[in-house]
Amino acid sequence: MTNENSTPNRRVAVVGAGITGPLLSLCLARLGFEVDLYEAYLRRAQDVGSFLNLAPNGRAVLERLGLADRILERGTVAHSITFANHKGRQLARNPERTTNIMRGELSAALREAATDGGVKLHTAKRLVTLDKSGEHGWRLGFEDGTRAEADIVLGCDGVNSTTRHLLLPHAPRPTYTQVVGSGGRSETGAAELPVDGRFHMVFGLRGFFGYQVVSPGVVWWFENHQETHERSFAELAETDDAWWLAALARRHRPDPAVVRRILNASTGPVGRWPVHEVPPLDTWHRGSAAVLGDAAHAVAPHLGAGAALGMEDAYELALALHRHPAAPQAFTAFEESRRARVAAMAKQARQTGAVMTPDRWITRVIRDLMLPTAIKHGVRKGTEAYSYRPSPWPVRAD
Numbered sequence: 371m372t373n374e375n376s377t378p379n380r381r382v383a384v385v386g387a388g389i390t391g392p393l394l395s396l397c398l399a400r401l402g403f404e405v406d407l408y409e410a411y412l413r414r415a416q417d418v419g420s421f422l423n424l425a426p427n428g429r430a431v432l433e434r435l436g437l438a439d440r441i442l443e444r445g446t447v448a449h450s451i452t453f454a455n456h457k458g459r460q461l462a463r464n465p466e467r468t469t470n471i472m473r474g475e476l477s478a479a480l481r482e483a484a485t486d487g488g489v490k491l492h493t494a495k496r497l498v499t500l501d502k503s504g505e506h507g508w509r510l511g512f513e514d515g516t517r518a519e520a521d522i523v524l525g526c527d528g529v530n531s532t533t534r535h536l537l538l539p540h541a542p543r544p545t546y547t548q549v550v551g552s553g554g555r556s557e558t559g560a561a562e563l564p565v566d567g568r569f570h571m572v573f574g575l576r577g578f579f580g581y582q583v584v585s586p587g588v589v590w591w592f593e594n595h596q597e598t599h600e601r602s603f604a605e606l607a608e609t610d611d612a613w614w615l616a617a618l619a620r621r622h623r624p625d626p627a628v629v630r631r632i633l634n635a636s637t638g639p640v641g642r643w644p645v646h647e648v649p650p651l652d653t654w655h656r657g658s659a660a661v662l663g664d665a666a667h668a669v670a671p672h673l674g675a676g677a678a679l680g681m682e683d684a685y686e687l688a689l690a691l692h693r694h695p696a697a698p699q700a701f702t703a704f705e706e707s708r709r710a711r712v713a714a715m716a717k718q719a720r721q722t723g724a725v726m727t728p729d730r731w732i733t734r735v736i737r738d739l740m741l742p743t744a745i746k747h748g749v750r751k752g753t754e755a756y757s758y759r760p761s762p763w764p765v766r767a768d
């Protein structure tokens with residue numbers, strides 16, 4: 371750890387050790403801040419059965435910090451992403467290299483890197499109150515009755531952020547995207563589906579399905595479909611896995627047989643969750659406290675971009691706090707530099723969502739015609755979603 375720019379009296383409390391929180395904590399510790407990371411859970415129920423695709427912009431942050439190999443060895447590289455329609459016709463191939471990794475594994479690896487880097491991790495600490503303390507500081511209260519003090523508070527506590535609620539009580543609430551996601555792991559015969567290094571996407575007629583064969587006979591899959599009536603995480607969890615899988619198989623009856631084959635071969639728990647996004651907030655901070663990652667700008671999942679965006683945030687916010695003597699200035703500079711990118715990604719995610727499983731056949735036909743050109747064009751101009759390059763690091767990053 372490099373601490374030559376030690377910053378005394380800047381005790382930082384980071385709330386939430388999902389993806390953004392541990393990475394932010396590590397960056398700050400390397401820049402000389404004293405960091406306490408508070409996490410509500412040891413292991414989140416939401417992480418069961420759920421993997422995410424980490425895009426090149428997320429990898430770029432990890433590479434800059436010298437962490438890519440250590441963290442991403444827990445996942446599986448996809449050398450390209452392929453797209454097919456519900457008739458099984460291959461529409462396009464995006465040659466970008468991405469990594470599929472279980473969300474819980476990614477979080478655990480980042481937490482380990484943070485604690486190795488000097489961050490103090492406190493689990494089973496759910497933030498419930500946040501009050502001013504003295505002229506600039508904060509007092510945090512946790513569900514177990516304990517308290518802590520900090521000069522700077524950074525909320526990385528996800529889409530339903532308590533920090534956001536306490537800090538910016540008038541901020542709009544998260545909205546339901548009318549999408550329910552689920553994911554799991556299946557075991558097919560090793561010869562049946564080859565390990566081909568591809569992340570396969572299928573625009574089903576009534577649901578979007580993605581999968582990668584991660585090792586001989588082992589498939590990770592996810593499914594997103596529209597449900598207009600919102601059901602909570604707890605309500606979705608009430609249905610049993612077998613019932614859920616049978617319902618998904620029925621939903622995907624018109625689609626390529628491989629989708630049902632994978633669903634029918636599911637082993638282990640199936641994660642499922644309602645998907646929310648955070649509408650644009652007027653500000654992401656108040657005084658010396660701020661929110662970032664999903665807490666500030668959760669976007670619809672159709673681009674598979676949220677985790678990488680959170681990593682970008684973590685890296686750039688740490689640098690802003692290093693550059694600016696006062697936290698509010700750092701937050702203002704950070705917001706100015708990030709807002710346009712986040713808004714562009716949110717828009718792109720919504721546009722992508724609109725053509726995933728459209729009701730009208732004509733929209734499907736246009737999508738199928740346009741997609742190859744859109745992907746080729748996007749790749750040539752350096753796909754916008756992946757185009758972020760981390761700012762230079764002021765001291766040795768490792």
Ligand SMILES: Cc1cc2nc3c(=O)[nH]c(=O)nc-3n(C[C@H](O)[C@H](O)[C@H](O)COP(=O)(O)OP(=O)(O)OC[C@H]3O[C@@H](n4cnc5c(N)ncnc54)[C@H](O)[C@@H]3O)c2cc1C
Nearest residue numbers: 386388389390410423497527528551663664674675676677
């Ligand atoms: C269906 C779906 C598919 C997705 N697929 C992808 C994908 O393929 N690629 C991608 O990049 N992104 C994807 N995302 C988005 C990605 O999961 C999020 O953007 C990412 O997890 C955000 O990280 P975060 O650390 O900001 O928040 P989170 O990962 O949500 O972490 C928040 C943490 O805060 C903790 N916490 C919450 N409240 C409190 C509290 N009061 N006190 C203390 N701790 C608290 C939580 O337990 C959690 O550990 C997907 C999202 C969904 C819903």
